[in-house]
Amino acid sequence: MDPLHPTMNHHNLTSTVERKFVQLQYLGTLTLCPGYCGRIATPDNLLSECMACPRGTRASQKNSLCEPCQDFLTPYAWMYLAFMAALPLIFHLTVIDMIFRKWRRKSYVILQLSALLEAAASAVITMAFFRKDDQFRMRFCGADRLADWYSVFHNPKPDYIHTLNCSQEVVYPLYSVVFVYYFLSLLLMLICRGVSAKWSWNGMARNALLGGLYQYPVLLAVHAGCAGLLYFIFPYVTIIAASVTSAMHCSLIKKQTLWEILKGLFSSIHSVIVVVAHWILLGFGVLAIYYKDSVVDILKIAPSVLAPLIIYLVTFRLTDPKKYYDHFE
Structure with missing residues (x-):
């Protein structure tokens, strides 16, 4: 199923998705995404696989959810x-x-x-x-480190073989x-x-x-x-x-x-x-x-x-x- 765009019903799904994330993380079935990768909410209140966050969002450090830029x-x-x-x-x-x-x-x-x-x-x-x-x-997502500007050079390799493409405009x-x-x-x-x-x-x-x-x-x-x-x-x-x-x-x-x-x-x-x-x-x-x-x-x-x-x-x-x-x- 295609991931839901973060601006569509994001606030309605946030609490439900976060509760689901806590439950899955507690059970040990879900881990934080590496690098700048994040997860987005799907229409059935599930979380996607680790991926590049959509434009105008950035992965949260506490739960890897792609959150809209608010600052x-x-x-x-x-x-x-x-x-x-x-x-x-x-x-x-x-x-x-x-x-x-x-x-x-x-x-x-x-x-x-x-x-x-x-x-x-x-x-x-x-x-x-x-x-x-x-x-x-x-509003912008912040720019704290030099690496934030060059996410293309920081795509992670979770299995040390295949690269997970999470290139995005982190400093949107x-x-x-x-x-x-x-x-x-x-x-x-x-x-x-x-x-x-x-x-x-x-x-x-x-x-x-x-x-x-x-x-x-x-x-x-x-x-x-x-x-x-x-x-x-x-x-x-x-x-x-x-x-x-x-x-x-x-x-x-x-x-x-x-x-x-x-x-x-x-x-x-x-x-x-x-x-x-x-x-x-x-x-x-x-x-x-x-x-x-x-x-x-x-x-x-x-x-x-x-x-x-x-x-x-x-x-x-x-x-x-x-x-x-x-x-x-």
């Missing part, structure tokens, strides 16, 4: 999704900035706004797909939601920028469109293979990347004196936006590591976003290549 996303999980959603947006904005900023001001502004609109629309539609109530809240929906977001971002980018390029611009607009297309295979491959690793290290990746790019932005100023650097950083709207964006990214990374519910505690760590800029201003004289030319001649 709301934690602030850290939300930050991880924000990090993954920001990757294509940052790339889009960077490519548009490199191509259009000095070429055509109107096109530059329109394309930047288009990229922001695409990202916002993709996020809202993705949330609508995965929401569990009218407040756009998502943290894995699938990113794929949906990237697909919607790609679709909206093709629609919005394709129409805009046809109406307003010549071949230069194709560079921005093609640059955006190139990133998605890379992002999808990185997420498919490294999602679990990124989940645990993304705050540090954000801090390192923002610090390095902040130093690069300062180093592009021609005259490397304290006054000229400060003048170059804050003398134009574009440069101010870049500096503030680096501060936001740094604050985001620090907050993901030291998240506190108290506003006072958050304000205490806020000044840390200035650290990379201050370090550069203090040490740039020591890293001027001209000071070391004599040692290599």
